[in-house]
Amino acid sequence: EAGVAQSPRYKIIEKRQSVAFWCNPISGHATLYWYQQILGQGPKLLIQFQNNGVVDDSQLPKDRFSAERLKGVDSTLKIQPAKLEDSAVYLCASSLASGSSTDTQYFGPGTRLTVL
Amino acid sequence: GNSVTQMEGPVTLSEEAFLTINCTYTATGYPSLFWYVQYPGEGLQLLLKATKADDKGSNKGFEATYRKETTSFHLEKGSVQVSDSAVYFCALKSTSNTGKLIFGQGTTLQVKP
Numbered sequence: 001e002a003g004v005a006q007s008p009r010y011k012i013i014e015k016r017q018s019v020a021f022w023c024n025p026i027s028g029h030a031t032l033y034w035y036q037q038i039l040g041q042g043p044k045l046l047i048q049f050q051n052n053g054v055v056d057d058s059q060l061p062k063d064r065f066s067a068e069r070l071k072g073v074d075s076t077l078k079i080q081p082a083k084l085e086d087s088a089v090y091l092c093a094s095s096l097a098s099g100s101s102t103d104t105q106y107f108g109p110g111t112r113l114t115v116l
Numbered sequence: 117g118n119s120v121t122q123m124e125g126p127v128t129l130s131e132e133a134f135l136t137i138n139c140t141y142t143a144t145g146y147p148s149l150f151w152y153v154q155y156p157g158e159g160l161q162l163l164l165k166a167t168k169a170d171d172k173g174s175n176k177g178f179e180a181t182y183r184k185e186t187t188s189f190h191l192e193k194g195s196v197q198v199s200d201s202a203v204y205f206c207a208l209k210s211t212s213n214t215g216k217l218i219f220g221q222g223t224t225l226q227v228k229p
Contacts (some may be wrong), residue, residue, distance in 0.1 A: 040222050
């Protein structure tokens, strides 16, 4: 079974530029998550989708970050314009269903973003 | 609010030494608890989990017991190997939220031959 796919793996941009990350979850997984992991910290949830609907985006900086999952499968996370503090690893995860206590999230390899 | 606290790293051990990484949590209700591991250049992988008090999760020689009385979920392994060198994250999933994981800050383990 294929895992969670993410691209690109690395991205370097200048501040005020825009960037987009792509995620393809495990086939059949209804729930998709985007996490931000700043160096030396644990991942922090940015947004959670259930199929193509947003379940939780309370930690998403909506003035500059946006995300979509139009067909309930793959997803794109965009930053526009980027700031220096957005330098982090962006992790995508998926799970069958979020409501169960036994539900397991599977993570992709992440995209490492450096903003100069 | 919900939170997870892990012991500071890095933890440096010799091969075959005993490992403990402490993890304590704050949460309402009865959360599920997880340990994830991140090897260099890779994504997070689930190591083990426990969904109720006194449950013991185990995998690849690692163990952790869900202790509600001390709100802890310490990770242990009897004999570490060089290949165990990685960053370990403790996380909780509250029953009262949408299923998001709340992570500790991670503990780096370095095992020397």
